[in-house]
Amino acid sequence: MNTSTRHIPWGALGPWLALAAACLFFATQSDRFLTGENLSLVVQQVMVVGVLAIGQTLIILTAGIDLSCGMVMALGSMVVTKLAVENGLHPALAMVCGVAVTSLFGLLNGLLVTRAKLPSFIVTLGTMNIAFAVTQLYSKSQTVTHLPTFLTDIGNTFTVGGTEVSVGTLLMVGLYLLAWRTLSDTAPGRHLYAVGNNTEAARLTGINVDRVLIGVYVMAGFFYGIAGLLSIARTGVGDPQAGQTENLDTITAVVLGGTSLFGGRGIILGSLVGAIIVGVFRNGLTLMGVASVVQTLITGVLVILAVATDQMSRKGGR
Template sequence: MATATDHTPDFDVNRHDSLGLRVQHVLHGNPVLGPLAVLIVAVIAFSLVNTRFFSAANLSLVLAQVTVIATLALGQTLVILTAGIDLAAGAIAVFSSVLMASFCTDLGMPGIPALLLGFACGTAMGALNGALVTRLKLPPFIVTLGTLTIFFSLNSVVSKSETVRGSDMPSIMTWTGTTIPIGGFRLTYGSIIMLALFGYFFYALRSTAWGKHVYATGDDIEAARLAGIRTNRVLFSVYTLAGLLYAIGGWILIGRLASASPNVGVDYNLDSITAVVLGGTSLFGGRGGVLGTLIGALIVGVFRNGLQLAGVEVVWQGFAIGLLVLVAVSLDQWIRKVKT
């Protein structure tokens, strides 16, 4: 005859499985919870390691450092939600910033027309990626890998590998780097623009037909097409909008550096993808959102700043970020296995 103790191990296993399934379902329905928990734990941990971390001056620095990457990651999110990838994000941002500076210094254009033309150029670069993906049916990875090289090469040609100082450009070009003091905290106009963009696309993805079509296309492009969604138009729109966002990121970059340099942005592509992945957006498309991306960008900034204050060498800072990415992708794979 079986005793009560004979059934105890089975009960514990079932309870463990039930808890795991509940967590899996919660994270599947709310992908932002995981990244948010990581961010909170990181902030608390680094505050204990170094009391300077939680100072207003240091938090201002963290936000200023992640502003450009977060803006690029916003455009990257739109692309990844459709199960694509954009390796040219950094190249478009840097090339757009160089073009804006060149329009002012070489062509003598006033600030606002030069800025708008720079935005148009960034949008056109994104549209080129979208056209190659939708018209020629080329894989996004190959398309953006090719345009990455093209844009960086054109960047060197246009700039002649020379940096344009902010003092040589109209003030509107460096305006995004201007700070607003809020007590001991200093907020830049670039950060305000970035947060406004996140707010707009948070609404657009959640509350508009276009946003629903983006998710549907990323989840199953063939099913979306059969449901009447013009998937090629959706794909073209996300790459085009991403190009515009990268150009805005280029403007914010000028304000951040107080110059337009053709020699920056080498890591921007990977950093933008890292922010998206850490934010809980699936690389397989159809799941995630811009709020998670903002948190992901903050995680990268917090980890790099916190590890630096803790005296950790740069090489190990990169190791920590890479480990976080692997954990995030593994967690995404586990969450996608949830049975609905």
């Protein structure tokens, strides 16, 4: 039986049902909510957090957590924009360099977790601050503007049935499908779930646990770099202040998507649904005229309910 489909909180359809219920509710509150233009906007608004959440999901599936994702993304985006604008590097090479930097931060996290045997929470809390400081020093806290169009092309849209669809949205969906197939149908995916379920048992079956964990953190760093490219394309600038709340936003998306914070349980497509649920709530509440602070409060309540449900599911499965 496929490990990725066992013991999933709320059942595999839980996040989808929650999304459908939220859409139905907000459709009754605003005539604008279910328009193609508004729904496309919701997806565009969550595409950066959505891609970050792929990396966060990989780490949480191994019973870890990454607090550094937003700051690492910001550093990668600043490397890309400064190399392309101020150093005259070809934008494609600048993009490669930015993703390489975020992947190296992932490698650093992975080595500290596996070699130094430090908890992922402490490691990524430290690298979050390191990435933030390096970003500010490297950028001198200045936003980079006048970007070459090559860097913003994935933020362009095209029309489908009268609705504007972002190229970045398609990229996000493609990355989720790739990650889903990899986790579901390959040996590395099965090894990742095994490590998350029981590290010692995985080691006794011959799985190189350290190699799996290092690979997971490097891949997470790679996805953070791609998210940085999407952030650049969406905003049209290199912003050193970006990414300061994305770590919590990604954890929210992963938890709402049904992935267990205790590791080994969850489907990565659920994280995409979780990110969209958050986007739907914020968009719908905005259309209703609800203050942003109340939106934050409601998001916090949703996270607590999701974690509580996960914990009850674990107790019920014993």
